[in-house]
Amino acid sequence: TEPIRLALCGDILHFQRDPGWDEDGGDAARFEPDGWLLVEDGRVQAVRAADQPPDARWTRHDWRGHLILPGFIDTHVHAPQLDVIGSYGAQLLDWLQRYTFPAEARYADPEQSRRGAERFLHALLAHGTTAALVYATVHKASSEALFAVGQALGMRLVTGKVLMDRNCPDDLRDDVEQAERDCVDLIDRWHGVDRLAYAVTPRFAATSSRAQLSMAGRLLDAYRDRAGGLYMQTHVAENRDEVRWVAELFPESRSYLDVYAAHGLLGARSVLAHGIWLDDADRALLAQTGAQIAFCPSSNLFLGSGLFDWARARAAGVRVAPASDVGGGTSLCALRTLADGYKVLALQGQRLPAWQGLYAATLGAAQALGLAHEIGHFAAGTLADVVVWRWADGPVQQRRQDMARSLHERLFAWMSLADERNVAAVYLRGCRISAALAQHDRHAG
Numbered sequence: 001t002e003p004i005r006l007a008l009c010g011d012i013l014h015f016q017r018d019p020g021w022d023e024d025g026g027d028a029a030r031f032e033p034d035g036w037l038l039v040e041d042g043r044v045q046a047v048r049a050a051d052q053p054p055d056a057r058w059t060r061h062d063w064r065g066h067l068i069l070p071g072f073i074d075t076h077v078h079a080p081q082l083d084v085i086g087s088y089g090a091q092l093l094d095w096l097q098r099y100t101f102p103a104e105a106r107y108a109d110p111e112q113s114r115r116g117a118e119r120f121l122h123a124l125l126a127h128g129t130t131a132a133l134v135y136a137t138v139h140k141a142s143s144e145a146l147f148a149v150g151q152a153l154g155m156r157l158v159t160g161k162v163l164m165d166r167n168c169p170d171d172l173r174d175d176v177e178q179a180e181r182d183c184v185d186l187i188d189r190w191h192g193v194d195r196l197a198y199a200v201t202p203r204f205a206a207t208s209s210r211a212q213l214s215m216a217g218r219l220l221d222a223y224r225d226r227a228g229g230l231y232m233q234t235h236v237a238e239n240r241d242e243v244r245w246v247a248e249l250f251p252e253s254r255s256y257l258d259v260y261a262a263h264g265l266l267g268a269r270s271v272l273a274h275g276i277w278l279d280d281a282d283r284a285l286l287a288q289t290g291a292q293i294a295f296c297p298s299s300n301l302f303l304g305s306g307l308f309d310w311a312r313a314r315a316a317g318v319r320v321a322p323a324s325d326v327g328g329g330t331s332l333c334a335l336r337t338l339a340d341g342y343k344v345l346a347l348q349g350q351r352l353p354a355w356q357g358l359y360a361a362t363l364g365a366a367q368a369l370g371l372a373h374e375i376g377h378f379a380a381g382t383l384a385d386v387v388v389w390r391w392a393d394g395p396v397q398q399r400r401q402d403m404a405r406s407l408h409e410r411l412f413a414w415m416s417l418a419d420e421r422n423v424a425a426v427y428l429r430g431c432r433i434s435a436a437l438a439q440h441d442r443h444a445g
């Protein structure tokens with residue numbers, strides 16, 4: 001049978017490698033104004049310049065005047081926390097008790113979990129994010145629902161049930177044996193199926209016993225060879241009170257990060273959110289194990305957690321990818337995350353060029369998750385998860401675009417000013433997500 005051939009025409013931007021930290025991205029960034037993105041049976045076949053249009057066998061989608069990017073990748077976000085996004089007046093530990101734990105308790109109900117998973121994944125797509133590493137809740141049903149809805153949508157999704165067996169409300173507490181059974185069942189049924197993968201998810205050191213952390217390490221080890229291995233996601237060194245508390249709970253550990261190292265939880269597929277209060281030995285350990293930091297600037301500002309020092313992490317050879325951390329963060333939109341990231345770095349005398357920001361949220365994140373063969377850029381053979389963006393939404397953004405004198409200036413102003421209202425279309429594996437779905441999310445929820 002004939003392949004399905006699709007040609008998107010517009011201002012195509014993607015990255016071939018890390019553009020570095022200069023305002024001049026060199027040739028790491030590929031930009032094709034009015035170029036052609038050719039997609040065959042859901043996979044990228046080629047990117048062509050404006051003067052090399054495809055023949056009549058290709059169905060054209062005309063997005064000239066729009067920016068065409070690989071879908072953004074969110075490396076740390078909590079599905080159930082859409083229910084508490086933008087909650088007033090608390091730092092981390094207080095915020096968990098007052099808002100987050102009560103909200104997560106509702107997901108014990110499988111019907112709530114299913115509706116929550118739909119609401120969350122539809123919202124993620126409507127914000128221009130097509131792949132994510134996601135926290136469910138402690139309930140098996142919440143992870144189950146995310147896998148099922150993600151599979152139906154055809155999304156690249158990595159998630160797992162939260163592990164939490166102490167220092168939390170009774171209705172959110174699991175135990176080592178039941179948690180292990182739930183994990184094994186979820187892994188066996190979902191890990192490596194379609195575009196799904198399992199992440200072992202100890203919430204953070206403070207809510208897991210040593211026995212539970214050991215069980216998490218055993219799982220990672222046991223499934224080392226299954227579909228590239230499991231992921232591990234957790235939080236580390238986010239808030240000063242949290243760091244003090246973890247030191248009291250684990251007096252035998254040199255540092256917060258060492259708690260995870262001691263239980264075999266650090267590897268190339270480990271993603272630790274925040275990492276604000278790390279020292280040089282911690283950074284060296286991250287670099288040595290290949291574990292990564294999810295930089296969550298919106299959350300770090302909103303919860304008053306502190307300023308992540310990206311330059312020091314980079315100097316130590318630590319991989320870093322941006323993340324929304326909704327509901328600690330206040331937007332699912334990667335552009336808002338990057339704009340906040342720019343401000344967090346600015347407060348420390350550092351700069352985030354648009355090249356580096358957009359790379360980090362696409363190819364950089366894909367590389368960090370070991371998924372660059374599938375997503376994050378428009379290399380031939382990757383799956384065509386594509387977002388079409390308006391360069392400007394409204395007269396203020398338009399004026400700024402009109403005044404820009406270089407491509408970096410255009411992109412930086414766009415990264416700083418645009419948001420999900422600039423999304424014009426979303427494609428997963430070359431299939432356009434229905435406008436109806438996005439409409440539904442915008443108005444009905």
Ligand code: GUN
Pocket residue numbers: 078092096100203204235238299325328
């Ligand atoms: N640390 C432990 N749980 C959480 C959470 O839900 N959000 C954030 N930002 N930090 C955490």
Ligand code: ZN
Pocket residue numbers: 076077078235273325328
């Ligand atoms: Zn988080």
